[in-house]
Amino acid sequence: MALLRDWGLTLGKWTGRPAVRLVKDSxxxxxxxxxxxxxxxxxxxxxxxxxxxxxxxxxxxxxxxxxxxxxxxxxxxxxxxxxxxxxxxxxxxxxxxxxxxxxxxxxxxxxxxxxxxxxxxxxxxxxxxxxxxxxxxxxxxxxxxxxxxxxxxxxxxxxxxxxxxxxxxxxxxxxxxxxxxxxxxxxxCDKWGGSHAEMHAFARASAFGAPGGTHLGQLVAAGHLEEWLSLDPGADAAYMRLAEVAKSLREAAEHSYRHPDFVRRGGWLQVLNTFAMAFSLAGDQEAARECFRATEGQVTEFPWYYLDGSDPAAAYRKRRSSAGR
Missing domain, CATH: 1.25.40.10 (Tetratricopeptide repeat domain)
Known part of the structure; x- marks a missing residue:
């Protein structure tokens, strides 16, 4: 198992553009x-x-x-x-x-x-x-x-x-x-009888209650995507651009995939795809590029089917291009 920092990738500039492919299995x-x-x-x-x-x-x-x-x-x-x-x-x-x-x-x-x-x-x-x-x-x-x-x-x-x-x-x-x-x-979450506030509180408590490098940091990003999904066009984009959303995403990233103990196993790929989409919608293209680079063109259905239910890979490809990758 390799740590994120050991993938032969750096967090700065990289070359090449891996082909996009939908990955249904780990x-x-x-x-x-x-x-x-x-x-x-x-x-x-x-x-x-x-x-x-x-x-x-x-x-x-x-x-x-x-x-x-x-x-x-x-x-x-x-x-x-x-x-x-x-x-x-x-x-x-x-x-x-x-x-x-x-x-x-x-x-x-x-x-x-x-x-x-x-x-x-x-x-x-x-x-x-x-x-x-x-x-x-x-x-x-x-x-x-x-x-x-x-x-x-x-x-x-x-x-x-x-x-x-x-x-x-x-x-x-x-x-x-x-x-x-x-x-x-x-x-x-709100659609199953909870609330946005309860959902975000659960996500943060789970993520930051776990050791550094945890995959549970994904919950913070997924929670923001759930609230974004519940909003009308216009309001959804405005929500993702809120300063507090960007701040919470950065904090979760530092405690999760950016942490030196993050391990490339199990659901690691979905974790990076979730952050890639969240950062992209939040307008943090530098952080999005980091995630796109780490996924190496490997697309998980969640969360990209939120943008294109028939072709998640196309949604990934479009957002990756927007991020300048």
Whole structure:
């Protein structure tokens, strides 16, 4: 694992312009491997890959690779019956039903989702919760079941108190679980029943409560993008240009990817992409160029789909050009 300062890149001038490419996986070769095994219904390989990755060591991405694969809900049933005391198949079944539920709901606004869609959505999420709770009972130290329950809880509208308890259950087991913090940020944002103030307070407390070099600094940038997204045209740009927004982004950057202990692992690429977009919208082109340079043309879907849902790479490319890269 290499520190940001050791990438062979400097924070000043650089040459060349890497080709832009959308990166859906972290680069771990086990991600496409486990996805292919899930498509084939090859439980032996799925289990082998997942067991080789301990909790909070890349398992979240692998679980989503399996959970997002159509057909898993069919072949996992006989596995559950054959292994009634095993936690892993229950975890896989839970994550699959969770993903399958959100597929039924779609990404549409609530007013555009039919009653029938909501019924299927809630039914699948309730099934997911059953499997996730069973996995948590069998493996009390695992984070993944509680992380999954954070997402089902938001869909089932369990309320802020229960949602907070599920988040706390996850981070007790892994205090810097980036995905768990991302889910809680969504939980406390305005569109899910929280508020902008609560969201920003959570982001800063999480980021600065963690050691220097933390990936959790991304939460500060993501929070500003969430508020920007909620505003009307004109007001959104004005918000991102506020002096206090720029100041908080710089502070979070210093504590996160600019810190000498920042490590290129896990969600590092999404962290840099998030800061790149936030700094670009804030008008801090020097800081944006730094992030674009560090990503080396590698684009993550989040947050760029906020600017172009059909082609996140195009949004990245446009902003990179605007930053003078």
């Amino acid at each position: 680069g771990d070769p086990d991600v496409p491997r486990v996805r292919e095994a899930a498509r084939a219904g090859d439980w032996a390989t799925v289990r082998k890959v997942l067991e080789a990755h301990p909790e909070s060591e890349g398992r979240t991405e692998l679980l989503w690779a399996v959970g997002d694969t159509p057909g898993v809900e069919r072949w996992i049933t006989p596995v559950l019956e054959a292994e009634p005391e095993a936690a892993l198949p229950r975890l896989v079944a839970g994550i699959r039903h969770l993903s399958w539920g959100w597929e039924a709901r779609t990404a549409a606004r609530a007013k555009d989702v039919s009653r029938e869609q909501f019924e299927v959505f809630h039914s699948r999420l309730r099934t997911a919760e059953e499997w996730l709770y069973e996995a948590a009972e069998r493996e009390p130290l695992w984070t993944s079941p509680w992380y999954g329950l954070q997402i089902t809880g938001r869909g089932l509208e369990v309320g802020q108190v229960t949602a907070r308890r599920r988040f706390e259950a996850t981070v007790r087991r892994d205090p810097q679980h980036l995905e768990a913090h991302q889910q809680q940020l969504q939980q406390v």
